[in-house]
Amino acid sequence: MNADLESLKSFLVEVSKHVAPARETTIFALGGRSYYENPASDLLAFFLKPDDKHGLKDLFLSTFLECIGDGHSQLDMSFVRILREEPTVEQNRPDLTILGQDWCLIIENKIRHKPFNPFFDYEAHAKQFKKNTNLFSILSPNGILPPEGSASSGCWKPVSYKNYFQKLRDRMATKFFDVPFSKWHIFAREFILHIENELYNPPMTHDQATFVEEHAAELIQVQNLLKQYPVYLCSVVKERIEKEVQYEIEVIPNWAIIIKSPKYWGNAHIALWYQKNEDWGPAGISTDGFDINVHPDEGELKRGQSNADQSNLLKGMSYIEKEYYWKTEKSFKDRDEAIKFIILLIKLIERQPA
Numbered sequence: 001m002n003a004d005l006e007s008l009k010s011f012l013v014e015v016s017k018h019v020a021p022a023r024e025t026t027i028f029a030l031g032g033r034s035y036y037e038n039p040a041s042d043l044l045a046f047f048l049k050p051d052d053k054h055g056l057k058d059l060f061l062s063t064f065l066e067c068i069g070d071g072h073s074q075l076d077m078s079f080v081r082i083l084r085e086e087p088t089v090e091q092n093r094p095d096l097t098i099l100g101q102d103w104c105l106i107i108e109n110k111i112r113h114k115p116f117n118p119f120f121d122y123e124a125h126a127k128q129f130k131k132n133t134n135l136f137s138i139l140s141p142n143g144i145l146p147p148e149g150s151a152s153s154g155c156w157k158p159v160s161y162k163n164y165f166q167k168l169r170d171r172m173a174t175k176f177f178d179v180p181f182s183k184w185h186i187f188a189r190e191f192i193l194h195i196e197n198e199l200y201n202p203p204m205t206h207d208q209a210t211f212v213e214e215h216a217a218e219l220i221q222v223q224n225l226l227k228q229y230p231v232y233l234c235s236v237v238k239e240r241i242e243k244e245v246q247y248e249i250e251v252i253p254n255w256a257i258i259i260k261s262p263k264y265w266g267n268a269h270i271a272l273w274y275q276k277n278e279d280w281g282p283a284g285i286s287t288d289g290f291d292i293n294v295h296p297d298e299g300e301l302k303r304g305q306s307n308a309d310q311s312n313l314l315k316g317m318s319y320i321e322k323e324y325y326w327k328t329e330k331s332f333k334d335r336d337e338a339i340k341f342i343i344l345l346i347k348l349i350e351r352q353p354a
Helices: 002-016 037-048 059-068 119-127 161-175 183-200 206-214 216-245 308-314 335-349
Strands: 081-084 096-099 103-109 133-140 156-160 250-253 257-260 269-273 291-295 317-320 325-328
Touching: 037 059, 037 081, 037 096, 037 103, 037 183, 059 133, 059 156, 059 161, 103 119, 119 133, 133 161, 156 161, 161 183, 206 216, 216 250, 216 257, 216 335, 269 335, 291 335
Parallel strands: 103 133, 133 156
Antiparallel strands: 081 096, 096 103, 250 257, 257 269, 269 291, 291 325, 317 325
């Protein structure tokens, strides 16, 4: 068995080389993402309008114009109007129609779909505004063009999100020093990071997939080891505590290791965290160690009681008022130390058997 464990340790070192760091969570990732192009276009419309509340002026618009061609960033950007899905005569709806003093820019935003749109109709739509300059662009993950024959030759300019956002990042680094910092700067950064995460940071790379295929048997061994761990931990906790308290307790693997004794503790129970839903360390074990929660009977184990032993123990715990439980402020690195602390806590919730 020791040889097997040494082999698994070596294997886990190799696994760590193939595990990508967790992507930074953005505020936009917390909401619904069932349809990407509409919300992305709504946010673009906001940031592209120079005089909107974001305070970034023409940062997004001038950067986009720079992406589609030399000289376009010199266009007059005062009195810009932005129309979302403005219907054409044929009742088609381009994603963004941007109107300047003497120019018009139509942007078709493609995140998950291919460019099968009525591009000739969009071109005709731009002409009705009677501007001196009409510009057309498809914004997409990789910078794509309309299918051949579906638009005027050379009329539509491809812009990739990667190129656009890189230019934005470069300009934002200096722009933020020129204008008062606000929440919109954070939202702009979050928007850029969210789209980049969705488009360019897949959950698994080709090399990672190949590694899984080549080491499926070893990975199954690791999974089996993880499944066995809470069962083992329950048996160790039960044996150690019962030896100390001299009565039977229940120990159940659940969202944590749940420890209770209805006969002696009433409705109180203790939870021992041996892993976390977020920020897992190697093999799913919390990098912080073991955490302990105490869920007492209602009205019991409150801060301020006179019992000296209780006060000393609770100095290392925080009371979560809304949830009516206590939690350790610092994690235990050592499993034995965590169990010893649980045994001390039991003295605070024990009651005479009914």
